[in-house]
Amino acid sequence: MVNEVIFNRYLLVEFTLEIISIMEKLLLLGAEAIAQGAIDSGISGIYAYPGTPSTEITEYVQKSTFANERMIHSRWSVNEKTAMEAALGMSYAGKRAMVCMKHVGLNVAADPFINSAITGINGGLIIAVADDPSMHSSQNEQDSRYYGNFALIPILEPSNQQEAYDMTRAGFLLSERYKIPVLIRITTRLAHSRYGVQRKEVLEENKLRLPEDPKQFILLPAIARIRYRSLLDKQTGFSEDSELSGFNRYIDGNDKTIGIIACGISFNYLLENYPNHICEHPIVKIGQYPLPKKIINKLYTTCGELLVLEEGYPFVEESLRGFFDHGKKIHGRLDGTLPRDGELNPTLVAQALGLQIKKGLPVPGIVVNRPPELCNGCSHRDIYEALNEAMISFGEKRVFSDIGCYTLGALPPFNSINSCVDMGASVTMAKGAADAGLVPSVAVIGDSTFTHSGITGLLDAVNEKSNITVIISDNSAIAMTGGQDSSATGKLEQICLGVGVEPEHVRILLPLPKNHDEMVRVLKEELAYSGVSVIISQRECIQTLPKKKKNIKA
Amino acid sequence: MKNDIILAGVGGQGILSIAAIIGYASIEQNLFVKQAEVHGMSQRGGEVQSHLRISSGEIASDLIPLGEADLILSLEPMESLRYLPYLSIDGWIITNTTPFINIPNYPGMGELLSQLRSYKNVVVLNTDEIARRIGSPKSSNVVLLGAASKYLKIPYENLENGIRTLFYRKGDNVINKNLEALKAGMEFVSA
Secondary structure, three states: OHHHHHHHHHHHHHHHHHHHHHHOEEEEEHHHHHHHHHHHOOOOEEEEOOOOOOHHHHHHHHHOHHHHHOOOEOOOOOOHHHHHHHHHHHHHOOOOEEEEEEHHHHHHHHHHHHHHHHHOOOOOEEEEEEEOOOOOOOOOOOOOHHHHHHHOOOEEOOOOHHHHHHHHHHHHHHHHHHOOOEEEEEEHHHHOEEEEEEOOOOOOOOOOOOOOOOOOOOOOHHHHHHHHHHHHHHHHHHHHHHHHOOOOEEEOOOOOOEEEEEEOOHHHHHHHOOHHHOOOOOEEEEOEEOOOHHHHHHHHHHOOEEEEEOOOOOHHHHHHHOOOOOOOOEEOOOOOOOOOOOOOOHHHHHHHOOOOOOOOOOOOOOOOOOOOOOOOOOHHHHHHHHHHHHHOOOOOOOEEEOOOHHHHHHOOOOOOOOEEOOOOHHHHHHHHHHHOOOOOEEEEEEHHHHHHHOHHHHHHHHHHOOOEEEEEEEOOOEOOOOOEOOOOOOOHHHHHHHHOOOHHHEEEEOOOHHHHHHHHHHHHHHHHOOOOEEEEEEOOOOOHHHHHHHHHHO | OEEEEEEEEEOOOOHHHHHHHHHHHHHHOOOEEEEEOOOOHHHOOOEEEEEEEEEOOOOOOOOOOOOOEEEEEEOOHHHHHHOHHHEEEEEEEEEEOOOOOOOOOOOOHHHHHHHHHOOOOEEEEOHHHHHHHOOOHHHHHHHHHHHHHHHOOOOHHHHHHHHHHHHHHHOHHHHHHHHHHHHHHHHHHHO
């Protein structure tokens, strides 16, 4: 059943391209619109690590016949940092590239990201980030606009699918004009919503062309100071571009008691509340940052009060209030007009404007939650059953875990794990806890998370002979995001041995109910060992397995 | 003209296929279509919803506002009730009655059905059984669509074309089975 879901979604896109192209419009997810925009802008490579809600951008390019004909690089990277760096490398060589990630992925890519703004680029470079307000599938709801601001580069924030396409095109032009990377920021509701998109002409790829200045990419302090000054000098240009940008608009309205600033998708939620989408108050629609001073000033001077609608943190609201918050009233998330956390929707915006809202009927008490659970037959189930039994004599609260399907081990009936913080933290937190004297100290990590950022932590542990037991629950897939290929399938044992884990303490298990007793025995042995143990519990994800079998048959 | 539809179910039941068929049917009518999905956790036994918006004019919000949904189409009975705050006063609930029980505290079917029947505009049918009866057990979702067809502001023929479009690569046999499923659902409601 699940395979049909995946299959049908791609079927929808393929058919869309054939059937709907007759009508000249494609029915695309916001994420797909960015991908199509990038393809049509002549990119030579897309680099990414899967992460909801950004995964579909790269998958679209992977499935695109045209992209494959052009041999656009689109294989998954080991993590967002390697993706960002590789994209920067492609840009160095003069060609256009795009990097994609979810909001927390930008934390991983932050080092090359910030520094790519200082080196500047050669071939156009876009970083497409998908934020997840309300944390539908994330550890937090951080707002990536701060990263754009931090890096001192322009940010583009689409309000609909057509803008997502158009902004990607405009982003490459902006990038090559100022020789800087550009950030495109979307949120879940736009990433995963489908609407009509009109394509435009397809551009040629750039030719291979090395940077003119041989020192441009060398951030030794003496050079970096010059590069940084150059970035600072470009800021005025970015501001002027924002003033002239078609993505920022002043829309007049008669009722000037309140002026509304609507960023990105919140513009839709605002218009939804008015018949024919005509609002009686003046609006400043924001789609490009830095913020356009002139039209915001015009709104401020002509209106009694302001209301700021934005998805994520009160980024704009905060900067308009300033520290002293004198002057006209500015409403938004900080004064309770809108909730401080969580995503916006048309009803919340209506309430903020004092409009009448409809309510529908209450959900009856008999409706209960359906928390996500590990699939029947999942190999994570078997290792958790064994781990729970093995840990009985050792005590609780000492299993550090990570991000993936196996994080569901935190919920009943398993209740096996006690932490999930960021990619790879399981190994290193276990090590830190072991340094503090916690015995045993256990880490449960997936194969993809391990290659993403667990190997470095393991090396730390090996170098110090830390007393940790690392369980790699290897289902040979990046499963939670839809079953993408994992980067070191079949090589995990060699990697652990290569890092220096003692061979007699690298154990392989086949996680199946019938092997339960054997698994418990091995776990107990390694938990008792005072050094680094790695237990690789290997069985393919039951969702990806039938897909692979299908491909082999075909 | 506008039609705001919430599609509901549990991951893997095929609500996205229904959305695709309605989507194609609407585009054939030159209507605007916006469809928002829920990804990520949907395959892990969690609830799934899709907001499908059809309109003769441009559509603003990707999400249907509370109290605006004309239709809740659900492949699972308990899930049909989860989105009641979105349903408009005259809106319809059309749901499969076969429960998907993957939690220990699932409500009793008797209680669930009587709760469903307490609402003004409700259609309940066992789409799984109807699909089995016509020899097409995988088409439970299309049976539901057939049952909903009279409440959609889209001609039946366009839904049939939507099916042909969605399944054309799977061959005539599959297409015909699904057309039958659509008809079976439609006839159940008209009976």
